Amino acid sequence: MRSYRTGAVGATLAVVALIATACGSGGGAKASSSTTASGAAKPAVIVGGANFSEATLLAYVYGDALKTAGFPVSFKTAIGPRETVQPALQAGQINFEAEYAGNLLAYFNPNAAAMSAAATAAALQPYLAKKGLEEGTVSRAADSDAIAVNSQTEAKYHLTSLAQLAPVAGQLTFGGPAECRTRITCIPGMAKDYGIHFKSFTELDSGGPITIAALHSNQIQVARLFSSDPSIAKYNFTVLADPKNFQDAGNIVPEFSKSVATAQLVTVVNQVSATLTTADLIAMNSQISNAQTSPQSVAQQYVSAHHLG
Amino acid sequence: MVHFLSGVATFFSTWSNWTGSNGIFHRLAQHVEISAISVAVALVVALPLAMWLGHTGRGGFAAISVANIGRALPSFAVLVVGAAWLGIGQKPALLALILLSIPPIVTNTYTGIAQVDADQKDAARGMGMTGWQVLRQVEIPSAIPLIFAGIRTATVQCVATATLAAYVGYGTLGQFINEGLANSLNGHVELFCGALLVVVLALVAEVGLAGVQRACTPRGLRLHGRVAPAFAEDALVVPAVQ
Numbered sequence: 425m426r427s428y429r430t431g432a433v434g435a436t437l438a439v440v441a442l443i444a445t446a447c448g449s450g451g452g453a454k455a456s457s458s459t460t461a462s463g464a465a466k467p468a469v470i471v472g473g474a475n476f477s478e479a480t481l482l483a484y485v486y487g488d489a490l491k492t493a494g495f496p497v498s499f500k501t502a503i504g505p506r507e508t509v510q511p512a513l514q515a516g517q518i519n520f521e522a523e524y525a526g527n528l529l530a531y532f533n534p535n536a537a538a539m540s541a542a543a544t545a546a547a548l549q550p551y552l553a554k555k556g557l558e559e560g561t562v563s564r565a566a567d568s569d570a571i572a573v574n575s576q577t578e579a580k581y582h583l584t585s586l587a588q589l590a591p592v593a594g595q596l597t598f599g600g601p602a603e604c605r606t607r608i609t610c611i612p613g614m615a616k617d618y619g620i621h622f623k624s625f626t627e628l629d630s631g632g633p634i635t636i637a638a639l640h641s642n643q644i645q646v647a648r649l650f651s652s653d654p655s656i657a658k659y660n661f662t663v664l665a666d667p668k669n670f671q672d673a674g675n676i677v678p679e680f681s682k683s684v685a686t687a688q689l690v691t692v693v694n695q696v697s698a699t700l701t702t703a704d705l706i707a708m709n710s711q712i713s714n715a716q717t718s719p720q721s722v723a724q725q726y727v728s729a730h731h732l733g
Numbered sequence: 734m735v736h737f738l739s740g741v742a743t744f745f746s747t748w749s750n751w752t753g754s755n756g757i758f759h760r761l762a763q764h765v766e767i768s769a770i771s772v773a774v775a776l777v778v779a780l781p782l783a784m785w786l787g788h789t790g791r792g793g794f795a796a797i798s799v800a801n802i803g804r805a806l807p808s809f810a811v812l813v814v815g816a817a818w819l820g821i822g823q824k825p826a827l828l829a830l831i832l833l834s835i836p837p838i839v840t841n842t843y844t845g846i847a848q849v850d851a852d853q854k855d856a857a858r859g860m861g862m863t864g865w866q867v868l869r870q871v872e873i874p875s876a877i878p879l880i881f882a883g884i885r886t887a888t889v890q891c892v893a894t895a896t897l898a899a900y901v902g903y904g905t906l907g908q909f910i911n912e913g914l915a916n917s918l919n920g921h922v923e924l925f926c927g928a929l930l931v932v933v934l935a936l937v938a939e940v941g942l943a944g945v946q947r948a949c950t951p952r953g954l955r956l957h958g959r960v961a962p963a964f965a966e967d968a969l970v971v972p973a974v975q
């Protein structure tokens with residue numbers, strides 16, 4: 425019994441040691457690469473992403489550009505909402521993610537006021553530095569969270585803006601992901617800035633096929649979608665204007681660990697940010713959802729067409 | 734760890750977490766309801782079919798193959814497609830769970846009935862039993878352990894997978910898991926509590942069904958002596974322990 429126990433403990437220790445060395449050597453490689461002045465050594469990049477289609481698409485756009493530039497790149501997409509992805513990034517389980525500037529700032533500081541993309545990026549900097557992270561250039565391409573109503577609701581109440589929603593919200597059901605309950609950019613923000621209180625909240629996916637189907641079939645009347653979603657045009661949904669700017673700047677910003685931030689990586693990443701436009705996003709999203717193409721292949725085409733990396 | 738455990742204790746000892754439309758009671762009731770309906774429908778569909786196939790010995794290979802393909806069908810995919818067809822709410826979740834519950838019941842019931850000793854069946858026919866009587870009085874009682882193994886597997890899978898219903902707007906305990914995932918501050922506590930409730934529910938269902946199985950198993954096939962008298966009649970007909 426005793427020897428068996430010792431054996432088991434020994435084996436466990438050996439496994440732990442193996443894992444530790446594996447991690448250690450990875451970290452070592454990263455550390456040595458960042459000390460190389462020219463950035464000739466290329467650290468292994470693990471690109472992660474949140475659990476909706478555009479996040480996967482962006483992961484592949486940035487990741488493929490890095491791969492083209494010669495970086496060893498692996499992908500961990502559709503991890504979960506920001507509340508799951510950010511801890512993974514801070515823990516080093518992933519070391520690169522394409523984020524949305526405003527929502528990311530709201531994650532770090534729920535009381536941050538909504539502001540321009542550049543100001544948001546500047547405000548983000550100290551929060552990232554504290555966690556050993558860096559950001560690349562903010563892209564012009566933007567995709568904000570959008571509150572949309574279906575055509576029946578628009579026809580009935582003639583809604584164009586969130587400011588008109590408060591008096592009728594008591595008759596409407598709102599649908600969105602679970603995080604809507606607590607995020608300042610969703611239900612709490614609408615209540616605070618516009619006095620909107622819906623009849624009920626139905627917990628669905630994050631602006632995905634379930635939410636779209638429910639809004640289209642009028643099972644919910646209002647939904648949290650993404651502004652670059654091609655189904656908004658396809659199903660004639662109306663995105664409500666946000667005169668009080670309760671939604672943040674939805675500009676895309678690359679976020680990565682200091683350990684992989686070589687000069688070359690930053691150059692490649694900023695080149696991608698500079699190339700991307702909102703129109704590109706809508707076009708690619710539409711290819712994915714209407715033409716049933718995979719985010720991987722859409723991203724690959726984009727990267728090679730624009731000579732990124 | 735201590736912080737985490739005290740969070741879990743606080744979660745369960747806060748009365749407002751139990752009541753209301755987002756409380757444990759309501760979500761638990763939804764969870765039980767949807768699991769019970771799914772297993773019940775699966776039983777109605779799968780049991781007669783699998784018993785008949787096992788009894789006649791025909792079409793078994795095809796049935797098992799179809800059932801196994803069904804087993805490989807991802808429930809989440811069924812849910813998303815179902816939500817597009819049937820709208821959100823209980824319906825797509827029921828569809829996914831019924832499809833999940835049928836295969837283990839079909840496979841186990843078919844195997845249980847088909848593998849009953851040929852000598853037993855010959856003896857039963859020799860006594861003048863009709864096909865129906867052979868099925869009811871010989872094959873089904875002998876196959877009870879396997880049939881119940883299938884039902885128990887289906888039920889536990891169903892209880893665990895019913896958490897997905899939260900994605901189509903039908904509450905269930907899965908909502909605690911989704912909200913936990915979406916909450917960075919206190920999220921792991923809520924997620925854990927949701928998962929814990931699911932595990933407890935699955936265990937309760939498992940133990941309950943084990944009790945029902947015991948009550949349904951004829952005396953001759955029991956490993957331990959205690960007998961529910963209501964089933965003594967069946968026990969007389971079934972030949973000795975295998």
